[in-house]
Amino acid sequence: MMPPKPPSRPDRVSLLRYARLFRRDILSAQPERLYRAWMAEFRTPFFRSFLVNQPDLVAEILKARPRDFPKSDRVGEGLRPLLGNSVFLTNGATWERQRRIIDPAFEGGRLKDTFPAMLAAADRAVEGLAEGIVEIEAVTSQAAADVIFRTLFSIPIDHRVAGEVFDAFRSYQRSQPILNLAAFVPVPRWVPRFFSRRTRATARTIRDLITGLTEARQREIDAGRAPDDLATKIMTTVDPETGQGFDTDEMVDQVAIFFLAGHETSASALGWALYLLATHPEWQEKVAAEARAVTHWDFAAMSRLRVTRDVFREALRLYPPVPMMVREATGCEHFRDREVPRGAQLVLSPWHLHRHARLWDNPDGFDPERWQGENGRRCGREAYIPFSAGARVCTGAGFAMIEGVLILARLMARYHVAPVEGRVPVPVAHLTVRSKDGIWLKVNARG
Known part of the structure; x- marks a missing residue:
């Protein structure tokens, strides 16, 4: 059974129709030709942007010359009330300083240390x-x-504050796209950004709750009784170049993006992975058998979940949580016989790249076995960027892969899932790629 294609792939669209579709949902607006194009230009009297699918150009932008193509300021317009000046939105020296403080928390044996949690x-x-x-x-x-x-923070979701943050974030999640028209329309910096009252109120609630957790943790650190978790590691790390760490406001910004990146993206990928297993029972049984063969669940067990890992990788390919990323050209470029002017928006789209008809065998098909073949291995190196790539690759990519495979395996060891007739999920882009009306599955315990 084939997974559902994007909501629509119109052959040709006028600029007006494209704008209307884009406003409703960015995935609905993408014409069929973009799943075969190496590069596409969007030119109007008001803006100019380029969708880049050619692997060597994607690598040049993300890996070879990242400083020449910083993250577009416009990409995070809808997220600014929540994320403030977080590492997800910054560029240049500010971003480099933030990564020097954050990255050590995810290095070396920290993944093993976080596994029990x-x-x-x-x-x-x-x-x-x-x-x-x-x-x-x-x-x-x-x-x-x-x-x-x-x-x-070493607290479960049952903790009162954790539950309140989670509830508030669910409200925020449905109201904000991760990419909006501001990514394509060059709005002057001096023009004020307007957000709905609900968006501002919800963001303020989340940030107030995170501030309380951060201040409480600082008191525990000062008293010498803080748990050895990620928050403590980040809050006690200083930038080796300046000797300064994050103050409370900066830490709140970073916690907000950790919650977005670590919760929202993983939830999206897991939801689609479970749906894909429900619609492909032969793979579901392979995952269940692999998981049930594990007799001792420790960090070493993760290396034995090879089938589950390939299933999760395939879910990330078909439904990348962040469907598009936008970079900005700081100078004039020449890509594929096209002049790319300074200030042009360069859209790098995992959604298109992962389903590109000229790169992948059976691009719209669910085939976890592809990762063991030549085409899958090559595309995995050149055309697979669920966590971005290069200097700005997600710090928590390894964390997310362990988490997703673990939860998927544990659920499949206990339960069988099946699709619900008449409830085929339609992917849409909110903060991440979610289903328009949820993903409904029939769940039964295994014997």
């Missing part, structure tokens, strides 16, 4: 899953949020 969250998700017809994105959202709170 991940396992506890996975077990809670397994025990809390009810049989019957279930909206599975709600389950994966809570499980991913539980992982973040346990690994970051």
Whole structure:
């Protein structure tokens, strides 16, 4: 069975129709030709942008010359009330300083250190899953949020503040696209940005709750009784070049993006992975058998979950949580016989790149086995960027891969999932790629 294609792939669209589709949902607006194009230009009297799918150009932008193509200021316009000056939105020296403080928390043996917290969250998700017809994105959202709170602040999702942040974030998530028209229309910097009252209020609620957690942790650090978790590691790390760490406001910005990147993206990928397994029962049984063969769940067990890892990688290919990224040209460039002017927006789209008809065998098909073949291995190196690539690759990419594979395996070891007739999920872009009306699955305990 084939997974559903994007909501629509119109052959040709006028600029007016494209704008209308884009405003409703960026995935609906993408014409069929972009899944074959190496590069496409969008030119109007008001703006100029380029979709770049050619692997060597993607590598040049993300890996070879990242400083020449910083993240576009416009990409985060809808996220600014929540994320402030977080590492997700900054560029240049500010971003470099932030990464020097954050990266050590995710290096070396830290993944192994955080594994018990991940396992506890996975077990809670397994025990809390009810049989019957279930909206599975709600389950994966809570499980991913539980992982973040346990690994970051050593508190479970049942903690009052964690629950309040989670509830507020769900409201924010549905109201904000991760990419909006501001990414394509050059709005002058001096023009004020207007956000809805609900968006501002919800962002303020989330940030106030995170501020309380951060201030409490600082008091524990000062008293010498802070747990050895990610928050403590980040808050006690100083920039080796300046000797300064994050103050409270800066830490709130970073915690907000950790929650977005670590919870929202993982929840999206897990939801689609479970749907793909529900619609491909032969792969579901392979994952279940692999998981049930594990007799001792420790960090070393993760290396034995090869099938589950390939399934999760395939879910990230078909439904990359962040469907598009936007960079800005700081100078004039010449790509594929096209002049790219200074200030042009360069759209790098995992959504298109991962389904590109001239790169992937069976690009719209669910085939976890592809990762063991020549085409899959080559495309995995050249055309697979679910966590971005190069200097700005997601710090938590390794964290996310362990978390996703672990939760998926633990759920499949206990439960069988099946699609619900008439409830085919339609992918749309909110903060991440989610289903328009949720992902509904029939859940039954295994014998």
